[in-house]
Amino acid sequence: DAKTTQPTSMDCAEGRAANLPCNHSTISGNEYVYWYRQIHSQGPQYIIHGLKNNETNEMASLIITEDRKSSTLILPHATLRDTAVYYCIVRVGNTDKLIFGTGTRLQVFP
Amino acid sequence: EPEVTQTPSHQVTQMGQEVILRCVPISNHLYFYWYRQILGQKVEFLVSFYNNEISEKSEIFDDQFSVERPDGSNFTLKIRSTKLEDSAMYFCASSISEKNIQYFGAGTRLSVL
Numbered sequence: 001d002a003k004t005t006q007p008t009s010m011d012c013a014e015g016r017a018a019n020l021p022c023n024h025s026t027i028s029g030n031e032y033v034y035w036y037r038q039i040h041s042q043g044p045q046y047i048i049h050g051l052k053n054n055e056t057n058e059m060a061s062l063i064i065t066e067d068r069k070s071s072t073l074i075l076p077h078a079t080l081r082d083t084a085v086y087y088c089i090v091r092v093g094n095t096d097k098l099i100f101g102t103g104t105r106l107q108v109f110p
Numbered sequence: 111e112p113e114v115t116q117t118p119s120h121q122v123t124q125m126g127q128e129v130i131l132r133c134v135p136i137s138n139h140l141y142f143y144w145y146r147q148i149l150g151q152k153v154e155f156l157v158s159f160y161n162n163e164i165s166e167k168s169e170i171f172d173d174q175f176s177v178e179r180p181d182g183s184n185f186t187l188k189i190r191s192t193k194l195e196d197s198a199m200y201f202c203a204s205s206i207s208e209k210n211i212q213y214f215g216a217g218t219r220l221s222v223l
Contacts, residue, residue: 034211038153041147041199041217041219042216042217043114043116043201043203043214043215043216043217044153044201044214045214046211046212046213046214049211087153091209095166096141096143096158096165096166096205096208096209097143097155097158097166097168098145098153098155098212099155100145100152100153100154101152102152
């Protein structure tokens with residue numbers, strides 16, 4: 001089972017920042033947090049990942065709390081094309097597989 | 111930008127028939143994966159493959175399933191005798207190394223009639 005908890009759905013106005021929370025209270029010290037998204041029924045798309053420091057790339061920023069029990073994915077200027085299901089995944093240390101939960105359905109509206 | 115390519119995009123087959131789903135991973139990647147997603151459900155791991163061997167497989171990946179890397183570029187998933195419940199999107203993924211970023215293809219929609 002997934003080690004993460006995410007809200008089922010969120011809305012965001014186009015041009016505004018989308019902040020997607022994720023709880024992973026049972027995360028272990030060497031387990032990374034990964035974010036993927038899935039647009040319609042397309043293949044999951046990698047967004048960003050981190051261990052304990054905040055990370056930023058061209059798509060998003062990842063803020064991980066100091067105790068690592070939660071994180072937030074930030075899309076700084078959401079567009080309509082960011083409408084998707086966003087998955088927060090804790091990469092369990094003893095396996096290479098990704099365990100997907102139900103994710104957060106983000107709806108960006110004009 | 112390199113990408114994982116899957117063919118066909120949609121496969122329709124009769125129950126009991128064999129199907130082969132094909133994937134071309136990113137060229138310098140060494141780890142390969144298959145996942146599936148039944149309509150409206152979660153993305154589920156099926157199998158991981160490295161160095162011509164299965165590294166890990168899920169309970170879903172029973173004797174009806176097999177994977178193969180027949181040449182230096184393709185990675186295939188075979189279902190020997192399809193069942194109605196095999197209808198799903200099948201996603202191939204590849205990674206340059208173990209526990210690294212997995213990049214997914216666009217998927218093959220398998221419809222078993």
